[in-house]
Amino acid sequence: MGDWFKAVTSLNLSHHHPPTMLKISLLARDNTSKPKSLDDRSKSLSESSSSITSERIHPAEEANGLSMMQTLIHLLKCNIGTGLLGLPLAMKNAGLLVGPFSLLAIGILTVHCMVILLHCAHHLSQRLQKTFVNYGEAMMYSLETCPNAWLRTHSVWGRYTVSFLLIITQLGFCSVYFMFMADNLQQMVEEVHVTSKTCEPRKILVLTPNVDIRFYMLMILPFLILLVFIQNLRVLSIFSTLANITTLGSMALIFQYIMQEIPDPRNLPLMASWKTFLLFFGTAIFTFEGVGMVLPLKNQMKHPQQFSFVLYWGMSLVIVLYICLGTLGYMKFGSNTQASITLNLPNCWLYQSVKLMYSIGIFFTYALQFHVPAEIIIPVIISQVSESWALFADLSVRTALVCLTCVSAILIPRLDLVISLVGSVSSSALALIIPPFLELITFYPEDMNCITIVKDIMISILGLLGCVFGTYQALYELTQPINHSVANSTGVYA
Numbered sequence: 142m143g144d145w146f147k148a149v150t151s152l153n154l155s156h157h158h159p160p161t162m163l164k165i166s167l168l169a170r171d172n173t174s175k176p177k178s179l180d181d182r183s184k185s186l187s188e189s190s191s192s193i194t195s196e197r198i199h200p201a202e203e204a205n206g207l208s209m210m211q212t213l214i215h216l217l218k219c220n221i222g223t224g225l226l227g228l229p230l231a232m233k234n235a236g237l238l239v240g241p242f243s244l245l246a247i248g249i250l251t252v253h254c255m256v257i258l259l260h261c262a263h264h265l266s267q268r269l270q271k272t273f274v275n276y277g278e279a280m281m282y283s284l285e286t287c288p289n290a291w292l293r294t295h296s297v298w299g300r301y302t303v304s305f306l307l308i309i310t311q312l313g314f315c316s317v318y319f320m321f322m323a324d325n326l327q328q329m330v331e332e333v334h335v336t337s338k339t340c341e342p343r344k345i346l347v348l349t350p351n352v353d354i355r356f357y358m359l360m361i362l363p364f365l366i367l368l369v370f371i372q373n374l375r376v377l378s379i380f381s382t383l384a385n386i387t388t389l390g391s392m393a394l395i396f397q398y399i400m401q402e403i404p405d406p407r408n409l410p411l412m413a414s415w416k417t418f419l420l421f422f423g424t425a426i427f428t429f430e431g432v433g434m435v436l437p438l439k440n441q442m443k444h445p446q447q448f449s450f451v452l453y454w455g456m457s458l459v460i461v462l463y464i465c466l467g468t469l470g471y472m473k474f475g476s477n478t479q480a481s482i483t484l485n486l487p488n489c490w491l492y493q494s495v496k497l498m499y500s501i502g503i504f505f506t507y508a509l510q511f512h513v514p515a516e517i518i519i520p521v522i523i524s525q526v527s528e529s530w531a532l533f534a535d536l537s538v539r540t541a542l543v544c545l546t547c548v549s550a551i552l553i554p555r556l557d558l559v560i561s562l563v564g565s566v567s568s569s570a571l572a573l574i575i576p577p578f579l580e581l582i583t584f585y586p587e588d589m590n591c592i593t594i595v596k597d598i599m600i601s602i603l604g605l606l607g608c609v610f611g612t613y614q615a616l617y618e619l620t621q622p623i624n625h626s627v628a629n630s631t632g633v634y635a
Contacts, residue, residue, distance in 0.1 A: 206443035209451055215438055216431060216455040218385065221392075221462070223314075223321050223503060224428035226481040227560050228463055229470025233478045235421035237471065238411035241464050243418075244425055248460035250600060251429040254576035255452060257597075261576075261583045262436055273440050276432075277303040280579060287582040303575065306567045308514040312546055313563030318507045319365075319550035320559060323357040325483055325496040330357075332488050339489060355551045361504075362547050368508045369515070369539050384502035391499040394492065395482060396466070399473040406472045419614035420561045422607045427564030428463060431456075432572045480557035511546075515539060558615050565611030573604025 207215070232240035258276065265282045266274045274282065277300040284296035331351050413421075439448040471478055474485045483499060486492035519538050526534045553559055577597035581589070 207438070207441045208443060209447055212438055212442050212448065212451050213455050216434065216451060217459060219434045220429065220431040220456070220459045221388075223317055223481070224424065224560060224564075225463065225466060226321075226483060226499075227424050227557060228428065228467030229474065229478045229482050229485075230480055230557055231421045231424040232467040232471035233476070234413055234417035234424070236412040236418075237406060237409045237468070239413070239418070240421065240471070241468050243421065244464055244467060245460060247422070247425045248429060248456070248463065250603075251426075251432070251572050252452070252456045252460075254572055254600070255432055255435045255456070256449075257576040257580045258432060259435055259439060259448070259452075261579050264583060273436075275436055276307075279436075279583075280575065283579055283583040286586065288586060292582070303571070304517055306570050306575075308517055310563065310567040310571065311510050311513040312542070312549075313559070313567065314510050315507055315543075315546040316549045316553075317556065317559055317563065318503050318510070319358050319361065319547055320354075320554060320556040321481060321503055322361055322500045323354050323550070323554075324481060324556060325500045326357045326361070327352070327354050328484060329493055329496055332493075335488060342487060354554055358547055358550055358554075362543065365504070365507055365547075366540050366543050368504070369511050369543055370536060371508060372512075380505040380508075384505045387498035388502045391483075391495045391502070394495050395486070396469075398486060398492065399466075399469045399482070403469070403472050404475065409472065409475060416614055419565075419607075419611045420558070420618065423561030423564035423569075423611040423615055424557070425564070426568045426572055426607070426611075427560050429459075429568075429572055431459075432576070480555070480560075511539075511542065514542065518542070553619060555619065558618050562612065562615040562619075565608050565615055569604050569608040569611070574601050574608065577601045577604075 228244075231244075234240075235243055258279070261283065262274045262276075262279045265279055266272065268286075269282060280299035280303050281296050284292045284299045287293060435448075435452065439445050442448055442451075466482070470482045470485075474482075477485065479485050483496045486495060515538070519535055522534050522538050523531050550559075553562075577600040581594065581597050585594075
């Protein structure tokens with residue numbers, strides 16, 4: 142129990158994504174350790190742009206490294222978030238039979254790509270005699286030694302590409318958070334007068350909402366701007382612990398409801414159309430965003446050689462959780478499945494509290510996810526201004542980035558399609574396209590097995606096809622008039 146409690150209270154993120162380890166990287170960076178001059182900050186720019194999680198992480202010492210239980214908790218938390226709540230709709234887009242099997246296949250491929258990334262980083266660290274190599278550095282160092290002269294000359298762009306994709310992914314998550322909080326807040330506010338103590342299945346009445354969802358986004362905006370001004374993650378970790386507790390309680394209540402009185406699933410289609418399946422692909426990849434976490438997690442373990450066991454065990458639990466929630470949620474709500482399963486919960490105080498708890502967790506997680514692109518972008522801006530303007534530039538960039546995520550959410554107020562779009566564009570590249578390519582350029586000079594070469598090429602092609610066609614379909618759906626039966630508009634419910 143000691144390891145479990147210590148792990149839960151040390152978590153910084155209630156989401157499926159890399160910043161779970163931000164606290165680890167920040168323990169050595171408090172208010173007393175800020176750069177003393179602009180020169181110091183500009184010198185650290187290349188380090189801060191290389192990875193979202195591990196620029197300042199060094200190998201863990203035996204005394205304070207993560208135990209197996211702590212590492213498992215971190216791995217589970219960085220793979221569980223808003224994407225998980227969208228899986229029932231993803232199953233609807235794929236079909237009751239095709240969905241679970243496809244999700245299982247994507248999960249297996251993603252775990253395999255995590256193992257590839259670990260293998261390549263370990264090989265490069267030994268070759269270069271470094272204690273630790275992060276995702277961006279692994280890409281750059283492998284390009285430096287590849288046979289192609291042009292790639293060797295432009296190897297630094299490998300690092301820039303990974304950093305750019307990580308920025309796009311994290312800002313995409315932040316936009317999704319805006320929509321998620323606004324959707325749930327709108328439903329709670331507009332149903333407060335009809336909320337009861339009796340938890341009956343909700344019947345959807347497609348009516349015009351009293352207040353546009355964009356108003357709720359603008360209402361949340363100033364609070365998020367103030368939140369991201371908090372740069373000390375020691376302070377944020379307190380709120381994050383509360384977010385973790387509320388997320389765990391919310392998930393338990395969701396499962397408790399969807400497992401009761403499941404309708405006959407024989408009326409549900411076993412296979413959906415290929416167009417909606419492309420949306421399923423983007424959503425599924427969006428949920429499996431733990432690729433950027435595997436390297437810093439392994440590096441922080443007391444016994445890194447045990448990480449493979451933790452990875453396989455933890456990701457097996459994640460895949461089972463994804464399949465169960467997605468399948469049971471779709472079977473429970475059928476054609477009425479919403480973009481987030483919380484929008485399908487009964488209109489009673491118990492399940493309204495679920496939306497409130499999950500929204501609070503997402504609110505505080507926003508700052509942790511936002512810290513990632515901020516740490517990459519802000520040093521670039523500050524290095525261009527005088528020291529007297531450094532604080533103003535810092536706060537201005539933070540405000541602008543928050544407003545950017547808000548504007549993107551306002552322009553595209555479709556939670557389901559934005560999740561699919563972010564998953565197709567950047568998550569597929571980080572999870573499926575880059576790791577096999579990295580293995581090819583890392584080990585090709587050392588006589589790779591032909592089967593391994595073919596396997597890596599096929600995985601990269603699969604990821605590329607999913608990226609291209611998934612992005613196209615998500616953009617196409619965004620140009621179509623909103624169908625209120627499938628859109629994530631909450632409206633008024635009974």
